[in-house]
Amino acid sequence: MFDELPPLSWLRAFEATARLGNFTRAAEELNLTPSAVSYQIRALEARLGHKLFERRRRTLVMTRLAQSYLPVVSKAFADIDASTAGVFGRMGGERVTLRCMNSLNMLWLVPRIEAFRARHPDIALSLLSASWAEGGDSALIDLDIRYGEGLWSDGEVIPLMRHGVQPVCAPDLAGGMPALERGPLIEMAGVVDTWRHFFRLHLPETRPPSPDYVVDTSLMALELAERGLGHALVADIFAAPYLESGRLVRSCDRNLEARHGHFIVVPAHSDRNRHGVRAMIDWLGEIATDA
Template sequence: MFDELPPLAWLRSFEATARLGNFTRASEELNLTPSAVSYQIRSLEARLGHKLFERRRRTLVLTRLAQAYLPVVSKAFIDIDASTAGVFGRSGGERVTLRCMNSLNVLWLVPRIEAFRARHPEITLSLLSASWAEGGDSALIDIDIRYGEGLWSDGEVIPLMHHAVQPVCAPGLEGGLPALERGPLIELAGVVDTWQHFFWKYCPERRPPLPDYVVDTSLVALDLAERGLGHALVAEVFARPYLESGRLVRSCDLTLPARHGHFLVVPSRADRNRYGPQTVIDWLKEIAAGEPHR
């Protein structure tokens, strides 16, 4: 039984080297010498009868067969790790550092943390907030939630949510397009889906009105709108708590399809076999899948 299964140490060296890109970084993670990792890779290649890496100067490139083999090996380690934790528990628990924009943190993530904690008491979530979804220094980050086109190159990019943007206002200010044309309008700086694009879509024959307020976060835009100071154009995922509580209403029934969305970014140097980050990723995808999208 399992006659074709190579030693797990060899597979671990293969997975770490493929993920990290060289023997040195893999050896640091595995607490081995680079020569020991290289020896285990050569032994695995000899056992399999096929090369796993093309050695090009200072870089290692996965062969086509290795590219097909790597997801299977990675998933096997993830399953073993999760099953071990499920049966025997985890000593000392595990900390996962998650970073996202302030608005998403406060309006979407924090209200769901208690449910995550009840399901996974062995994992401690460390939440960091960022003003904008930039790559920046991710040395201490396990998972980044960013807003944009999903074209970052500093890690694995996983789609999370894509929502339309919705005009909202305090009760009594709603009134369809005429109310929006009267304003006041609250604009989010730095976004691609603006009031100008909204009016171009629904009133192409008219010159778009200028915004009366320009702010840098959805939280501030929603707070201004709640105070009755105007109409805010924000992502539905942010507007929903305000709409459900009755603090805000829809200014009109029209929405603007968003060109950007929220993505998970797992830094390139991250160990995807760790139980904690993978569990958090699965949980985020689960709760995002339950969100109504347009």
């Protein structure tokens, strides 16, 4: 029975080395020495009769056979992990570190996160904020939610949601398109869907007034708009709680179709098949569908 199954310690060494990219990091995760990990990989290669890694100067490159074998091994360990937790409960729990831009954290994720904890009480969370999608050190991040075209090369990119962009203001400033022509306007820095694009689409003969405020987060734009300081052009998922509470209203009935979207990025060092990471990806996909 299981005559073809190599020792699990060899398979763990292979999975960790392939995921982390070298013997040293794998050894740290497995509480072994790099030479011990290297020995287990060589033993596994001898057992299988095939090379798993090409050993080049200071780097390891997986062979094609190893690339085919890794998802099978990773899924097997993930299934064992999930089944063990399901039958016996988690030993000490698990923590997932999720990072996303500050406005998405405060206006979309935090109001919903209690539902995730209710479904997965065994998973502890670390929620980090970034001002920009690619800011900060990603070494300790399990999942990143970024805004852009989805063309990042430092991990697996999973589409999450794409939404419209709409102008909003305090009720006293509402007045349709003529009010927007008068301003004042609040501009978001670093985005592709700007007031210039809005006016070009809906008022092509009118030049937009210069913005009175330029800010770098949707949250700041919304707070300024709530104080009656101008019209803000923001994503509808961010404007929703302000509109629902009556703190803001739509400036007009026009909007823009966003050219960028939100994506989940699973960094290269992260393990998508780990129970907590997989659970978070699935849950984010569910709530994005309802957004």
